Amino acid sequence: MEEKQERVERATIILHSGEMDKLYSALIIGNGAVAMGMEAYIYFTFWGLERLKKGGLEGGKLSRMHLLGLGKWMIKRRMQQANVASLRKLLTDFKELGGHVMACDMTMEIMGIGREDLEQEFIDEYCAVGTYIQAARDSTVTLFI
Amino acid sequence: MEEKQERVERATIILHSGEMDKLYSALIIGNGAVAMGMEAYIYFTFWGLERLKKGGLEGGKLSRMHLLGLGKWMIKRRMQQANVASLRKLLTDFKELGGHVMACDMTMEIMGIGREDLEQEFIDEYCAVGTYIQAARDSTVTLFI
Amino acid sequence: MEEKQERVERATIILHSGEMDKLYSALIIGNGAVAMGMEAYIYFTFWGLERLKKGGLEGGKLSRMHLLGLGKWMIKRRMQQANVASLRKLLTDFKELGGHVMACDMTMEIMGIGREDLEQEFIDEYCAVGTYIQAARDSTVTLFI
Numbered sequence: 293m294e295e296k297q298e299r300v301e302r303a304t305i306i307l308h309s310g311e312m313d314k315l316y317s318a319l320i321i322g323n324g325a326v327a328m329g330m331e332a333y334i335y336f337t338f339w340g341l342e343r344l345k346k347g348g349l350e351g352g353k354l355s356r357m358h359l360l361g362l363g364k365w366m367i368k369r370r371m372q373q374a375n376v377a378s379l380r381k382l383l384t385d386f387k388e389l390g391g392h393v394m395a396c397d398m399t400m401e402i403m404g405i406g407r408e409d410l411e412q413e414f415i416d417e418y419c420a421v422g423t424y425i426q427a428a429r430d431s432t433v434t435l436f437i
Numbered sequence: 438m439e440e441k442q443e444r445v446e447r448a449t450i451i452l453h454s455g456e457m458d459k460l461y462s463a464l465i466i467g468n469g470a471v472a473m474g475m476e477a478y479i480y481f482t483f484w485g486l487e488r489l490k491k492g493g494l495e496g497g498k499l500s501r502m503h504l505l506g507l508g509k510w511m512i513k514r515r516m517q518q519a520n521v522a523s524l525r526k527l528l529t530d531f532k533e534l535g536g537h538v539m540a541c542d543m544t545m546e547i548m549g550i551g552r553e554d555l556e557q558e559f560i561d562e563y564c565a566v567g568t569y570i571q572a573a574r575d576s577t578v579t580l581f582i
Numbered sequence: 583m584e585e586k587q588e589r590v591e592r593a594t595i596i597l598h599s600g601e602m603d604k605l606y607s608a609l610i611i612g613n614g615a616v617a618m619g620m621e622a623y624i625y626f627t628f629w630g631l632e633r634l635k636k637g638g639l640e641g642g643k644l645s646r647m648h649l650l651g652l653g654k655w656m657i658k659r660r661m662q663q664a665n666v667a668s669l670r671k672l673l674t675d676f677k678e679l680g681g682h683v684m685a686c687d688m689t690m691e692i693m694g695i696g697r698e699d700l701e702q703e704f705i706d707e708y709c710a711v712g713t714y715i716q717a718a719r720d721s722t723v724t725l726f727i
Contacts, residue, residue: 301719303715303718303719305726306462306466306580308458308459308462308582313598313628313629314598317596317598317627317628317726320688320711321596321711321714321715323711324711324712324714324715325715327712328712328715328716328719330715330719337462338458338462339458367692370691370692370693370694371692373691374688374691374692376688376692398465398519398521401515401518401519402512402515402516402519402521403515404515420469421465421466421468421469422469422472422473424466424469425448425466425469425470425473425475425578426473428448428577428578429446429448429473429475429577429578431577431578432718432719432720432721432724433715433718433719433721433724434577434578434579434580434724435580435596435724435725435726436450436462436580436581436582436726437598437726451607451611451725453603453604453607453727482607483603483607484603543610543664543666546660546663546664547657547660547661547664547666548660549660566610566611566613566614567614567617567618569611569614570593570611570614570615570618570620570723571618573593573722573723574591574593574618574620574722574723575722576722576723579722579723579724579725580725581595581607581725581726581727
């Protein structure tokens with residue numbers, strides 16, 4: 293924090309929402325940040341954390357996209373045509389590029405989610421708000437999604 | 438605010454949403470920030486401000502939690518078991534730790550909300566976007582919830 | 583962007599949501615920022631970009647305002663009484679004050695939106711996440727709406 297000249301810039305995203313489109317936005321921004329040489333942290337909490345449950349990445353509902361009459365099959369096909377990767381691929385890329393994934397342990401307790409329920413290979417740490425604040429206070433980009 | 442070297446770090450949160458889980462996120466982050474020595478400002482606007490009406494903190498609806506089949510009684514019980522304080526307790530703690538609460542006066546005018554309708558003991562100032570920008574431009578963490 | 587000492591402060595907003603109240607918040611904050619001497623960038627993506635389609639600014643639905651029993655006519659009347667400009671007026675002002683509008687080209691491809699479908703006179707550039715990151719990393723205020 294003190295040496296502003298030398299530290300790597302960081303983007304820290306809280307992913308509170310669980311909708312597919314919000315998850316896409318979070319991962320596309322996270323991947324964009326690491327691809328451009330920044331650090332990127334995503335803190336999964338509330339409905340966002342639910343998407344890290346086994347089967348949660350692709351199994352989730354489409355939210356408003358569905359209301360607009362674009363079915364799951366259609367939107368996936370259009371995303372493939374636009375060369376947009378799946379959520380699983382985006383998250384895998386994010387990790388391989390050095391992105392950092394945090395899981396909210398308060399959400400786990402409230403929702404009754406155990407570590408064995410989560411896709412643990414994606415998760416770097418199980419933590420609380422203090423760890424988020426520590427990451428965010430040194431970030432140049434902070435978002436709540 | 439002018440002396441960047443010496444100033445205390447600040448988190449400034451716009452609370453636009455009124456859902457219980459969003460309110461929890463805003464207050465948990467705000468409390469985390471002040472507990473770690475930062476300043477924290479929350480600007481209540483639109484549906485967020487409605488929750489500052491008398492009876493609004495605990496009276497609000499559960500949003501998606503309800504859709505997932507977790508009733509109000511159940512979610513409150515789980516939060517108690519996880520030692521998560523009530524929204525009123527979190528807001529009281531936030532204020533006692535030095536947190537700053539701003540109420541959007543444009544929302545009050547549009548929604549027909551008078552000061553006497555609000556829990557005034559929590560509110561530090563009634564103001565508009567200019568005051569928010571002034572607080573946010575000196576913040577290291579800025580969030581829209 | 584390279585000369586950190588002398589650069590103008592900037593607010594960079596991602597507008598992901600399409601609800602009228604979220605659009606109001608984004609534009610009011612953006613206008614507040616430019617009015618106070620900051621740069622302001624708004625990156626329209628997903629449902630936010632849909633509101634830049636011809637007829638999309640005023641044609642959109644009211645989201646939760648409607649659920650609360652405030653009809654479109656009522657809310658517009660109240661906003662007029664409170665001297666809140668229309669979305670079109672706010673966006674026009676934003677542009678005239680020097681605000682910068684970016685349209686997400688991935689959204690255009692997925693949603694099948696052509697440039698001819700959009701209100702092109704408001705749009706400064708059609709771009710992707712890399713352009714957003716470049717704008718955001720030099721910003722003092724970053725928001726996801």
